[in-house]
Amino acid sequence: MINVKDLKKSFGKNEVLTGIDIEIAQGEVVVVIGPSGSGKSTFLRCLNLLEQPTDGEIYFEDELITARKYDIDRARRKMGMVFQHFNLFPHKTVLQNLTIAPIKVKKTDKAAAEKIALDLLQTVGLADKKDAYPNQLSGGQKQRIAIARALAMQPHVMLFDEPTSALDPEMVGEVLEVMKKLAQQGMTMVIVTHEMGFAREVGDRIIFMDGGRIVEQGTPEQVFGAPTNVRTQDFLSKVL
Numbered sequence: 001m002i003n004v005k006d007l008k009k010s011f012g013k014n015e016v017l018t019g020i021d022i023e024i025a026q027g028e029v030v031v032v033i034g035p036s037g038s039g040k041s042t043f044l045r046c047l048n049l050l051e052q053p054t055d056g057e058i059y060f061e062d063e064l065i066t067a068r069k070y071d072i073d074r075a076r077r078k079m080g081m082v083f084q085h086f087n088l089f090p091h092k093t094v095l096q097n098l099t100i101a102p103i104k105v106k107k108t109d110k111a112a113a114e115k116i117a118l119d120l121l122q123t124v125g126l127a128d129k130k131d132a133y134p135n136q137l138s139g140g141q142k143q144r145i146a147i148a149r150a151l152a153m154q155p156h157v158m159l160f161d162e163p164t165s166a167l168d169p170e171m172v173g174e175v176l177e178v179m180k181k182l183a184q185q186g187m188t189m190v191i192v193t194h195e196m197g198f199a200r201e202v203g204d205r206i207i208f209m210d211g212g213r214i215v216e217q218g219t220p221e222q223v224f225g226a227p228t229n230v231r232t233q234d235f236l237s238k239v240l
């Protein structure tokens, strides 16, 4: 589904991604771990072209989305993204948060968009909040709405950048539960997280990044159970 070849990204003289190669299959759940500053967010942001790669190629569903003439919005519509901070529209209700992009961007008619939205609210367990405003919700509820909002565009892949890092501990579980359900339904997902228990349970593959490259990858059993790289071992010894 996604094929990344020698992806590089620099900010000025700072080369943040130094050459990433990865193929992600449809339905695969890839969990990206690694120390702060290793380039995890930049990698995710390059995948959906929120950042313009400096070099390398990204194929998404067999289209070269890094081609100069490629319509970036076309790729973005098929990639949902969820951030650490939820970025909900504060002056719109929950239902409006979920329907605005499908109506405006995908030209879905309002009734159909609302039906999809209500189904998704059911899925994330927040159907009763459809008329609430974001500031009336807890952090965990906001993040579940943010996930539902991304899903409302019916993306082919979901990218998560530390979706639980800004949450109080008691709210982490409800968000991870929604993500787990999504994984079980076969959604292709790339997830940056520090939740190692979740990574181990839900990840098909664990990617360890350091210094802007993939240093080690494998199944959760391999990477958590028997890491071969010194830097992976060092990182895991600090977080596990």
Ligand code: ADP
Pocket: 011, 014, 016, 034, 035, 036, 037, 038, 039, 040, 041, 042, 043
């Ligand atoms: P991680 O998510 O693994 O913590 P990031 O991808 O956020 O790492 O950042 C990697 C490096 O890139 C850091 O040194 C950071 O300062 C730098 N960086 C990230 N975004 C920008 C930006 N927009 N402009 C300049 N430097 C950036």
Ligand code: MG
Pocket: 040, 041, 042
């Ligand atoms: Mg980050």
